[in-house]
Amino acid sequence: MHLPPLDVAVYPVVTMSHGRHHGRLTRTFGAVSSSSTSISSNICAVTPDFSSIQKVIRHVFRSSNITVQQAERLHGRLHQVFLAKLGDGSSLVLKCPPTSNTRMLRHEKHTLETERKTLETLHEYTQLPIPRIIKYDNQGVELGSPFLMMSHLPGRRLSDLSPYLSTTERKAIDRTLGAYVRRLTALSATQFGMTHRVFAKKGSSSWREAFLALLESALRDAEDMMVTVPYDIMRYHVGRHSHYLDEVTEPRLVALHVCDPQNILIDEYTKQVTGLVGFSNVVWGDPLMSGGITNGSEAFFEGYGECPFPTGGVKARQLMYTIYRTTVQIVAHHFRPHIGTDEDEDEARRSLNSAIINLTKM
Structure with missing residues (x-):
């Protein structure tokens, strides 16, 4: 069996009940290379505004034709989480680090990195209904902190x-x-x-x-x-x-x-x-x-x-x-x-x- 660099192994399991999977993506995304255009680094240092969210989405997909119709702030335990509804009817979730005045515990310093790596691993080895990470190339992206862009799950x-x-x-x-x-x-x-x-x-x-x-x-x-x-x-x-x-x-x-x-x-x-x-x-x-x-x-x-x-x-x-x-x-x-x-x-x-x-x- 092919193993990734982490050496993740999948062990057989026996389950007595399985729920239906409803994790269908509203839009298919693959790895996206960014353009050379830079994005302001303040999108995640402070609470992003509507124009900043639209700008980063257009940058990731290298398209000025993408229109964000609505950006809604979602409840988050620690991070800043936004639901962006696009003009074609699909939706994206943008997850940013906490604002700079938020106190973080020691184990919370790498939470976005953890979530990205975990979701990528789970997509490779399981069929669980989880968000799909939308990959982008960091080249030319001048963000003060990393962010996650994910598919939106219904429910x-x-x-x-x-x-x-x-x-x-x-x-x-x-x-x-x-x-x-x-x-x-x-x-x-x-x-x-x-x-x-x-x-x-x-x-x-x-x-x-x-x-x-x-x-x-x-x-x-x-x-x-x-x-x-x-x-x-x-x-x-x-x-x-x-x-x-x-x-x-x-x-x-x-x-x-x-x-x-x-x-x-x-x-x-x-x-x-x-x-x-x-x-x-x-x-x-x-x-x-x-x-x-x-x-x-x-x-x-x-x-x-x-x-x-x-x-x-x-x-x-x-x-x-x-x-x-x-x-x-x-x-x-x-x-x-x-x-x-x-x-x-x-x-x-x-x-x-x-x-x-x-x-x-x-």
Whole structure:
């Protein structure tokens, strides 16, 4: 089997349920070489205006005939995301870095690069309904920061439709998500750690080393903002159980936010999954850390094909992953208090305290 430079391997998986794919592109795009005309570098340093968005789209496609009829700002956890509707009826998504006054956590420095590489890998090795990256040549593009241009997937966010779904419809969605997560975690690389490091052959040789670096990064962010969390207790008990991380011997693709309700697109009429978005936070490590696994429903694990039995090393690892995930949530709220609510932080702190208590009892 042909392997790309990353040495990604695809492992056989067994899934019990498959959702229909609705990831059809509204327009076919290939690699596009840019013209020699330069584009102003302020498109992503500040919030892009309508003319800037139209200018960059025309530049990427080397055509002055493309007309942007509407540019709508979409909800984004961190990045500036715009939906551009073109004159021919198709749509594009432009994803830019945060504005220069946005505070970023250490692990968020390479999110656009991570998303681009992840989506390209997934398109090569899976049939998942995900956006297609529109490639362009950087020559002559004077952007202060990289940006992503992607195809637009149909559907409404699960977070918007959840209150209106029946129990049967929600189970079908969960079953589909379980099958999709299984396909994601079937991809394996040769190193552990954050995607931009793994693709650069600078990853870790062990999951223990990679995960402890992730956790320490989050704790350093917390220290920078003087966030009140039990640093010493967390470091001690995670370190005491870190040998369980050595049970993970193959780096698998772990999309941390793949099952967040705002990253799942649903057909408003059929109530089926039409797309997955939000691949900016992806690491190569333990599938147990993947989004959807921790709080997966029975239907989710039917689609996934198995339900991890939470004893011994599995339970310890799940608790350590909860400690990491909730620490990031708490710190992110302090970095960007306008995102999320105090109730979200309170819930994260409750989960963090529970995970620490349970880990100390092991």
